[in-house]
Amino acid sequence: MKFIYTTLVIIILAFVSCNSEEENVSKTATEPITVQVEKVSASDENTLKTSGKIKAVNQAQISTRMMGYIESVPAKVGQEVQKGDVLVQLNSQDLIAKKAQAQAQIAKAKSHLLNVEKNYNRFKNLLEKQSISQKEFDDIKMAYQMAKESLNAAQQMQAEVNAQLGYSIIKAPFNGTITNIFAEVGNLAKPGEYLVEIENNQLFEVSTSLAESQINRISIKTPVEVNIQSIDAKVPGQITELASSATTAGQYAVSVQLNSSPETLKSGMYATVEFQVNKATTSQLYIKSDAIVKQGELRGVYTISSQNTAVLNWLKLGPRKGDLIEVISGLSANEIYITSAEAKLYNGAPIEQK
Structure with a gap:
């Protein structure tokens, strides 16, 4: 009998304890979160x-159009330069050799053209006197055309080599100051790779x-x-x-x-x-930037419903202005929003203003 009585007492105490805990949990769950609020500020300034x-x-990052080893870098950071001053020199020994070859080919082509031209003029006179056949004249005429084309090809080769030689010398495109140098003697310069930075x-x-x-x-x-x-x-x-x-x-x-x-x-x-500027027809709205709630790419702020609960409003934001940020859409002027809370907020959370 004593055992049964003791058991009943324990059950009653446990039931009373559970009820008390449930009441405390219920009370805690419905306890409002204390928050601080501000009003959305509006501005119609003319600035x-x-x-x-x-x-x-005028600023430029200068690169080269050809590949080559850097031979010298006359330019220095902070140096004032004039348009056309040499900034970087690439090694051009192989191009100089190609230029000599092109010049030799031009001299040879000119000499050959001169001889063929003499024969062409002589054969032309003979044809007029009907001393040679048309085929013989056509043959010398073709040889004359080929000689002219050979000279033209040699001259084009020389022009190409001269252009490449020009690319090996990096010059200032305008008067200015050297602000940065990326080139170092001995390094291999590549097309599109910046060597020097200059600005006026x-x-x-x-x-x-x-x-x-x-x-x-x-x-x-x-x-x-x-x-x-x-x-x-x-x-x-x-x-x-x-x-x-x-x-x-x-x-x-x-x-x-x-x-x-x-x-x-x-x-x-x-x-x-x-x-x-003139005053805007509609005011610009601002809120404190530290009140913003971030979820991925979304940005929002908590406002207060008519039932005194937290409501998360998603916003479209503009640029910052000090500790404020512009609200393009999502809020209206003088609307109350939550700036801070003593506990974590969520949609529907009961709140009270501090």
Whole structure:
């Protein structure tokens, strides 16, 4: 009897404990997650700002059109050069030998043509006097044509050799400064392989891009100011290129040429480009970039439903602006979104604002 009583007590205590745990679990499961929120900000400023990199308008990476061993590299990094200055010299001994052969062939072909031409003129006179047959004249006429073609072939060979000799001397295509040298004496240069990099530092431009919500707000005539913070300079500019189609990232390329070039300005410096535009007919929307939720290629943000639950909204985003990022679609102005949460959020999670 005592054993039965003890067993009943244990069962009752276990039942009470299970009920208590279920109540705690249920309570925990429905407990709202505390979150911090912000409102979607709207901007209708008459200035578009974007960042870009300074580069020279005239710049070139020079390669060779022939294969050959590098014999000398007269150019040095930072050296000012003039158009036509020699930058790299390839070994051309075999080409010089071919040129001598071509010249010898030309001399031989000229001598042979001179002799055949004399015979041709003599046979022509004899034919007029009917002293030779037509066949004899035709034979000498063919020999004369072949002699001229032989000379022409030899001259073409010489022209080809001269062109190849020209390829062995790499010259500056314009006045500028040597910014990089990849060639080393003794290395084998190959066609298409960069040997020297040169740029003219008289004209500079900024390469940047704009989102689809911004590109229609500017034109070639839009006033531009370029701010180069590293040298504390602001320079007016002019739009020179405006892409009509977007890249795979949805951005439209824009090139802005600087109206002047400060002495301390160098390629590779970063700049902020300010486009002076009319106010947009529709406001640009921004949210904090650290509120973005990423799932593969998708980007979204959590908002709050009328039942105080989290709802994940997928967005189409534009460029960043400091710690903000533009929202092209998916949210509306002044809509509340969640910036941070004390626990992991999910669709339908009960929440309370901090």
